[in-house]
Amino acid sequence: MFERIMIATDGSKHSERAAAVGIELARLSGGSVTIVYVADTGRLSHLPEDMALASIRDILIKEGESATDYVGEMAERSGVASTKMVVEGNPGEELVRVAEEAGLNAIVIGSCGRSGLEKFLLGSVAEKVVRTSTVPVITVPGEKVCE
Numbered sequence: 551m552f553e554r555i556m557i558a559t560d561g562s563k564h565s566e567r568a569a570a571v572g573i574e575l576a577r578l579s580g581g582s583v584t585i586v587y588v589a590d591t592g593r594l595s596h597l598p599e600d601m602a603l604a605s606i607r608d609i610l611i612k613e614g615e616s617a618t619d620y621v622g623e624m625a626e627r628s629g630v631a632s633t634k635m636v637v638e639g640n641p642g643e644e645l646v647r648v649a650e651e652a653g654l655n656a657i658v659i660g661s662c663g664r665s666g667l668e669k670f671l672l673g674s675v676a677e678k679v680v681r682t683s684t685v686p687v688i689t690v691p692g693e694k695v696c697e
Contacts, residue, residue, distance in 0.1 A: 553581035556649045556657045558679070560587065560641075561617035564662035568690035569621045572658035573628050575688075581655075582631040585621045586648055587614035588641040611636055642678030649685045657685055662692040 557572040559565040569585070576583045589610035614636035625632040637644050649657050659676045680687045 552576070552579050552656045554652075554654045554656075555581060555583050556645070556652075556654045556685075557583050557585045557621055558588075558641075558645050558657060558659040558675075559585060559617045559621050560660075560675075561613055561620070562660070562662075564660040564692045565617070566621070566624075567692060568658050568660035569624055571688065571690045572656075573621075573625050573630050575656070575658070576625070576630045577628050582633070583621075583625055584648075584652060584654060585618045585625070585632055585634045586645060587617045587636045588644045589614050589636060589638045590641055591638040592640050607638075611638075641675045642682065645675070645679050646683045646685075649683060654685055657683060657687045659687065659689055660692065661689040 552575050555572050555576050557569045559569055572583055575581075589607070591607055591610060618634035618636060622632045622634050635648065637648060645657060645659070648654075657679060659679055661674075661676050676687075676689050680689065
């Protein structure tokens with residue numbers, strides 16, 4: 551059932567735990583994982599277009615590459631085939647879009663991410679994915695209560 555699993559990562563320890571769950575599900579089912587990081591460049595759109603903005607975008611993309619490489623190494627150590635993607639846009643929307651367009655069977659995402667005022671203003675990525683996805687979503691809690 552879960553042969554093609556998306557692992558959503560933001561490079562945090564919380565998403566690392568979710569990655570471990572997704573990789574184990576893929577290993578047990580003989581499947582593969584697609585590791586996705588969404589660079590939230592949409593939040594930069596209200597800033598003036600200049601060199602600094604391009605630098606911030608580059609930093610976000612590099613963070614995504616680092617995060618997906620790390621999870622890819624986890625998958626490799628477990629003998630699970632993986633592909634990596636860094637996409638730009640709204641994280642909740644892009645994760646759902648990629649999963650549906652790629653024909654993935656499940657999305658594994660950490661339930662912890664943003665906190666405090668930022669979560670109140672922007673909403674939880676995991677919550678948005680759960681509410682809008684047509685693909686089954688597995689949310690993985692952190693080891694401790696989300697801060």
